[in-house]
Amino acid sequence: MELTNLNNSPRGLKWIENSCYIDVVLQSLFGPSKKNIFIKEILSANLNLDLRKNIPPLNLRKEIQNELYLIFLGIRGKISKNLNISILRTILKKCGKLPYNFCDNIMGDAGEFLSFLLSLFSISETAIKEIISFGTNDLIPIPLKTVEINRFLDRNSNIIVRIDPFLLMNIPLNLKVKLSNFLTIKEDSNELEIPYQTNGIFYKRKIDLIRVIYSPVLIFYIDRVNPLTGKYIPVKIFPDTQIYLEESHREIELTSIILYDNHHYTCIFKNSGLWYHYNDMRTPQVILLGQELKKEMVEYMGTHFFYY
Numbered sequence: 193m194e195l196t197n198l199n200n201s202p203r204g205l206k207w208i209e210n211s212c213y214i215d216v217v218l219q220s221l222f223g224p225s226k227k228n229i230f231i232k233e234i235l236s237a238n239l240n241l242d243l244r245k246n247i248p249p250l251n252l253r254k255e256i257q258n259e260l261y262l263i264f265l266g267i268r269g270k271i272s273k274n275l276n277i278s279i280l281r282t283i284l285k286k287c288g289k290l291p292y293n294f295c296d297n298i299m300g301d302a303g304e305f306l307s308f309l310l311s312l313f314s315i316s317e318t319a320i321k322e323i324i325s326f327g328t329n330d331l332i333p334i335p336l337k338t339v340e341i342n343r344f345l346d347r348n349s350n351i352i353v354r355i356d357p358f359l360l361m362n363i364p365l366n367l368k369v370k371l372s373n374f375l376t377i378k379e380d381s382n383e384l385e386i387p388y389q390t391n392g393i394f395y396k397r398k399i400d401l402i403r404v405i406y407s408p409v410l411i412f413y414i415d416r417v418n419p420l421t422g423k424y425i426p427v428k429i430f431p432d433t434q435i436y437l438e439e440s441h442r443e444i445e446l447t448s449i450i451l452y453d454n455h456h457y458t459c460i461f462k463n464s465g466l467w468y469h470y471n472d473m474r475t476p477q478v479i480l481l482g483q484e485l486k487k488e489m490v491e492y493m494g495t496h497f498f499y500y
Contacts, residue, residue, distance in 0.1 A: 202463050203269050204470045204477025206276045209297035214277050215472040216459040217306045220448035220498055222264040223461040223470065228447075229409050229500045233315035235261045242314045248287050253312050255283050302450055302457050303413050303496065307352065319349040319407035320440075327395030331383055338399065341390045351407050353377065355414045360425045371412055371497055372432045376403040406440035409500040416452075416495060428491045435499055450496035451489070460490065 202223050205215040221230045239253050247253070259280050265271045284295040292304045310316035322345055326338040355374050363369055379400040387394040404410065416425045436443045448461035458471040460481065467481040469489075 201269065202461075202468060202478055203267055203275065205263070205267065205472055206477065207472035208276045208278055210299040211277050211297075212457040212472050213300045213302040214280075214294065214305050216450050216457040216470065217302055217309065218260070218263055218277070219267065219470045220450055220459045220461055220496065222260075222267050223459075223463060223468070224447040224498075225463045226445070226447065226465075227500070229315075231264065233408070234313050235264055237313050237315070239313075244314065244317075247312060252283075252286055255286075256280070256312060259283055299455070302452070303415070306411070306413075306496065310351070315408065316351060317348045319351045319410070320405040321346045321349040322403045322405050324401045324403075326399045326401075327388060327390065327393070327397070328399065329396045331397060335397070335399075339393075339395075341388075341395070341398075345405065349407075351409050352411045352413050353404065355412060357415045357417060357419055357425055360414070360416065360427045361418065363427050365426060365428075368428045368430050368491070370430050370432055372435045374412060375435070375437075376401060378402075404437065406437060406442065407444075409498070410435070410444055411499070412497040414495050414497075426492055429494060430491055431485075431487060431494065431497050433485070444499040446485075446497060446499055448498040449490050449494050451493040452495045453493045460485065 202225075205211070205219060207215065221234070222228070235257065237257070239250055239257065242253075248256075262271065262273070263277070263280065266273060266275045281295045284290070287295075290308065292300060292308065294300060294305055294308065323343070324340060325342040327341045328335040328338045330336050330338075353374060355377070356379075359377070379402065381388075381398040383396055384398065387396050388398045389395075414429060416427070417423070418425055431446055431449065434443050434445050446462070448459060450457060450459045456471075456473070458469065460467055460469050462468075462485075466483060467485050468478050469481050470478050
């Protein structure tokens with residue numbers, strides 16, 4: 193598809209029966225205008241070159257891509273149609289059994305839909321992450337002795353960085369944490385039911401340090417729901433305006449944020465140097481915020497942060 197330079201004042205998808213979790217994902221992907229990599233890698237991607245397995249058939253992915261393009265044109269004010277996801281839901285029904293039901297009129301999770309949508313396109317696996325694994329038999333919170341057991345580069349890593357709720361639960365509520373602190377994530381197995389074995393040595397516990405080296409785009413997903421209580425974790429996360437990936441000498445810029453409040457999703461996105469707030473249940477759906485991002489709006493409610 194040939195894409196022209198579309199910098200009109202953005203419009204918003206309209207709410208239709210619990211569509212907010214899908215609407216905000218599409219608005220966050222296609223609403224921003226500055227060097228929007230998602231427009232190129234999703235709407236203009238040559239799907240014939242994607243030979244990955246375990247994804248929907250080519251003809252179905254092309255049908256989804258075509259509808260996303262029309263939705264994009266609607267958001268940019270180039271056409272008056274395609275300002276809701278009714279047709280997209282109809283197409284998604286053809287995908288057969290999905291891990292989550294995105295085609296019926298029931299409330300869903302924005303993160304789950306985002307992960308599914310990105311998985312249809314090869315950009316989803318273009319990050320490079322370094323993974324360093326340590327083994328230990330110490331079961332105290334901070335082990336006294338660890339042994340490096342493996343180190344490698346994952347060159348087909350997911351562009352989404354998931355911030356685990358157990359990690360959030362260990363952050364004091366009065367502490368303001370920068371989002372860039374999560375470029376390195378620690379995954380701790382705690383005590384394993386079956387010890388981890390390498391080079392003939394057994395370890396009761398395995399700790400992985402996962403560090404982002406390079407990514408064309410980066411999405412931070414903050415899972416704010418306490419899995420033990422189901423309650424919201426009110427940790428204050430401060431989004432960096434820019435993030436510098438030191439290893440690849442690359443700076444990426446904050447372009448959109450998905451917010452969750454009172455069982456409803458909205459989003460904030462940047463278009464032509466201006467920030468907008470989008471709410472599919474409001475008229476108009478898109479309102480201008482100004483040149484500066486009011487970060488107090490997103491520190492508690494932000495769930496997904498888009499950078500490129």
